[in-house]
Amino acid sequence: MDGEFDLIRRYFRPLASHPGALGLADDAALIDPEPGTQIVVTSDTIVENIHFLQNDPPESVAHKLLGVNFSDIAAMGAEPLGYVLSLALPQSWAESQREAWLSGFAVGLSDMQIEVSAGLLGGDTVSSPGGLVLTVTAFGRVPSGRALQRSGARPGDIVFLTGTLGDAALGLAALQDRLTGLPEAVRTELVRRYRHPSPRIGVGPRLVGLASAAIDVSDGLVADLGHLCRASNVTAAVDANALPLSAAAQTALTAQPDLLPLILTGGDDYELAFTAPAQAHTALAAVTSASGVAITAIGEIEAALERADDPPVRVMRGRDPVILGAGGFQHFA
Amino acid sequence: MDGEFDLIRRYFRPLASHPGALGLADDAALIDPEPGTQIVVTSDTIVENIHFLQNDPPESVAHKLLGVNFSDIAAMGAEPLGYVLSLALPQSWAESQREAWLSGFAVGLSDMQIEVSAGLLGGDTVSSPGGLVLTVTAFGRVPSGRALQRSGARPGDIVFLTGTLGDAALGLAALQDRLTGLPEAVRTELVRRYRHPSPRIGVGPRLVGLASAAIDVSDGLVADLGHLCRASNVTAAVDANALPLSAAAQTALTAQPDLLPLILTGGDDYELAFTAPAQAHTALAAVTSASGVAITAIGEIEAALERADDPPVRVMRGRDPVILGAGGFQHFA
Numbered sequence: 001m002d003g004e005f006d007l008i009r010r011y012f013r014p015l016a017s018h019p020g021a022l023g024l025a026d027d028a029a030l031i032d033p034e035p036g037t038q039i040v041v042t043s044d045t046i047v048e049n050i051h052f053l054q055n056d057p058p059e060s061v062a063h064k065l066l067g068v069n070f071s072d073i074a075a076m077g078a079e080p081l082g083y084v085l086s087l088a089l090p091q092s093w094a095e096s097q098r099e100a101w102l103s104g105f106a107v108g109l110s111d112m113q114i115e116v117s118a119g120l121l122g123g124d125t126v127s128s129p130g131g132l133v134l135t136v137t138a139f140g141r142v143p144s145g146r147a148l149q150r151s152g153a154r155p156g157d158i159v160f161l162t163g164t165l166g167d168a169a170l171g172l173a174a175l176q177d178r179l180t181g182l183p184e185a186v187r188t189e190l191v192r193r194y195r196h197p198s199p200r201i202g203v204g205p206r207l208v209g210l211a212s213a214a215i216d217v218s219d220g221l222v223a224d225l226g227h228l229c230r231a232s233n234v235t236a237a238v239d240a241n242a243l244p245l246s247a248a249a250q251t252a253l254t255a256q257p258d259l260l261p262l263i264l265t266g267g268d269d270y271e272l273a274f275t276a277p278a279q280a281h282t283a284l285a286a287v288t289s290a291s292g293v294a295i296t297a298i299g300e301i302e303a304a305l306e307r308a309d310d311p312p313v314r315v316m317r318g319r320d321p322v323i324l325g326a327g328g329f330q331h332f333a
Numbered sequence: 334m335d336g337e338f339d340l341i342r343r344y345f346r347p348l349a350s351h352p353g354a355l356g357l358a359d360d361a362a363l364i365d366p367e368p369g370t371q372i373v374v375t376s377d378t379i380v381e382n383i384h385f386l387q388n389d390p391p392e393s394v395a396h397k398l399l400g401v402n403f404s405d406i407a408a409m410g411a412e413p414l415g416y417v418l419s420l421a422l423p424q425s426w427a428e429s430q431r432e433a434w435l436s437g438f439a440v441g442l443s444d445m446q447i448e449v450s451a452g453l454l455g456g457d458t459v460s461s462p463g464g465l466v467l468t469v470t471a472f473g474r475v476p477s478g479r480a481l482q483r484s485g486a487r488p489g490d491i492v493f494l495t496g497t498l499g500d501a502a503l504g505l506a507a508l509q510d511r512l513t514g515l516p517e518a519v520r521t522e523l524v525r526r527y528r529h530p531s532p533r534i535g536v537g538p539r540l541v542g543l544a545s546a547a548i549d550v551s552d553g554l555v556a557d558l559g560h561l562c563r564a565s566n567v568t569a570a571v572d573a574n575a576l577p578l579s580a581a582a583q584t585a586l587t588a589q590p591d592l593l594p595l596i597l598t599g600g601d602d603y604e605l606a607f608t609a610p611a612q613a614h615t616a617l618a619a620v621t622s623a624s625g626v627a628i629t630a631i632g633e634i635e636a637a638l639e640r641a642d643d644p645p646v647r648v649m650r651g652r653d654p655v656i657l658g659a660g661g662f663q664h665f666a
Contacts, residue, residue: 020371025564026482027405027549028375028473033366038353042361043417043470045457072360084376086419086468124378130463135419137376137470140361149359216360231358 007099008087008125011106015113015120018082022122029121031081031139039081040140040147042072048131053175058101060195061134062108064268067197068218069138070116071270074204075216077148078140080118085109086135088128116201146208148274153213153232157275159299160211160284162200164246165221167193169266170259181255189248197270202291207274210283214274220265222313222324225273229301229312232275238299240264240317261324264315275301340432341420341458344439348446348453351415355455362454364414364472372414373473373480375405381464386508391434393528394467395441397601400530401551402471403449404603407537408549410481411473413451418442419468421461449534479541481607486546486565490608492632493544493617495533497579498554500526502599503592514588522581530603535624540607543616547607553598555646555657558606562634562645565608571632573597573650594657597648608634 013024020030033039046068048054052061070080089098113119118138171194173179174187182190200216207214215228221238229236240260245253253259276284284295305312315322346357353363366372379401381387385394403413422431446452451471504527506512507520515523533549540547548561554571562569573593578586586592609617617628638645648655 027408028373031372039364040361045419045459047461075360086378088466123376126378128380133421133466135468
């Protein structure tokens with residue numbers, strides 16, 4: 001890991017215990033592939049005041065940065081291997097500010113490394129005239145030729161969702177004072193889910209051989225399931241009454257029924273949406289038992305669109321279509 | 334490759350012909366390891382007004398971004414495999430400005446992809462309230478257990494350098510009007526070397542089994558050879574009269590002899606400095622024949638420092654030490 005700052009070595013070297021990290025002291029790191037596996041690679045960048053709020057705790061920024069990336073690894077059905085980290089830190093920061101931020105950020109990385117079983121392999125640290133820009137490239141491994149992709153959904157497949165939907169978007173709305181009258185415990189739980197995504201690495205690898213297609217729900221269910229549908233040349237009908245909601249989200253929705261479109265289109269949940277034939281139900285119950293993560297059927301895959309401009313995902317509440325408003329999730333800047 | 338902009342797909346999909354890139358259309362990319370190899374991973378970030386000038390042509394920014402990264406791959410003795418790209422583009426750019434920049438940037442990427450035989454695998458594109466921040470994570474492969482590292486140099490080894498030294502630093506100085514009275518052809522050649530680094534991927538893999546330690550000279554010869562010495566617990570004596578200089582650098586140095594410290598400590602050359610036993614000379618001549626890249630003996634490895642605070646690299650001109658001034662290379666911001 002190159003980088004101008006001794007602070008980096010102090011905070012990051014303890015995170016790099018993998019022998020392939022070469023102590024962050026060489027030009028590059030080494031990954032040992034296992035025979036019969038492919039390496040899965042994904043990269044996501046998060047930017048201050050675009051993907052996280054300027055005053056978000058640095059621990060939470062670290063959770064989000066690794067969560068985003070390992071959610072993609074899980075969506076490919078891969079097991080986490082490690083990651084490299086690139087930090088552009090504001091030149092304007094005083095030494096004490098940089099140290100305080102890096103200290104908290106390293107704690108968040110460490111927490112998430114334990115959660116996803118992956119270590120720091122290397123990276124780069126630079127100064128920037130602008131705000132924080134953080135990039136992680138994450139690695140996983142999957143049996144060769146078995147990676148889950150977006151393109152395998154077929155009409156008649158069931159649409160499944162891990163965990164619960166909408167908590168992160170509601171948490172962000174709460175932070176932005178766009179939700180009113182919520183009990184404090186509900187607000188706290190929603191904000192926690194916004195700040196600490198849990199990539200479904202316990203589920204993704206277990207879907208290999210079961211799921212026909214998969215994607216992670218980072219830009220909202222409707223947008224991401226739409227990507228899956230387009231890649232598979234199918235459509236999806238989602239049953240709003242079947243959506244898995246946390247107790248906190250249910251409380252918020254009961255108080256404000258007009259939050260349903262936000263739940264359906266809001267981002268940052270990092271759950272997995274996937275498709276599988278109906279007979280996979282029993283095997284999926286075993287995945288839930290093994291992973292501790294709920295898996296809920298929320299809809300069905302139908303035939304391709306007749307007109308390419310039509311939305312590929314329809315959400316129905318009984319016989320009534322749910323109106324989603326103007327398009328999918330946009331980041332808040 | 335995620336990203337908000339259709340432009341990205343237009344310009345980047347043609348660069349992603351590797352089947353593992355999955356058409357930039359999925360959550361991640363796939364790398365197929367070959368049996369008996371390790372994957373080498375490196376990541377470098379470059380920032381506008383820190384690592385490149387705001388008005389540098391976008392083709393040149395692309396050359397530099399891939400050059401920096403594949404230089405690290407070469408320094409590990411690895412063959413290039415591919416890369417992922419993360420772009421943070423200024424929110425303030427108008428659509429036409431973004432399109433013009435991306436168009437030139439994609440041309441530069443394409444040129445460099447051909448030069449290093451590596452394709453785009455994936456990445457991310459985001460908006461940023463600040464300036465351009467560009468991160469590449471590059472991949473290579475090396476026979477298992479054979480990667481070149483910084484830590485293998487031994488007293489008595491010869492220090493070698495590929496190509497020529499100082500051209501990029503002189504080119505930057507010329508761009509900044511810090512060189513005077515240079516013939517225009519000399520200035521043009523130095524600026525070209527600053528803007529278009531040539532990572533030594535034809536040399537690095539051929540050094541496996543020959544070199545005892547290697548590093549790329551991105552932060553200046555003295556600083557980077559110092560890193561190698563510290564990792565190997567040795568010192569180095571460099572002969573200033575042996576340094577390989579291009580005709581352009583020789584012209585500049587003859588006109589301004591006080592440029593020698595800049596040549597020794599200036600960054601951005603992306604040559605390889607490596608050590609090998611004296612008997613490797615013959616084998617290295619064959620590497621030069623095969624790669625077309627000159628390899629020059631510039632000094633010798635000596636015993637460890639007695640005092641850890643002393644500089645690990647001494648540069649001598651005959652019997653006189655060359656005074657390098659206050660420390661190694663700093664980026665220009």
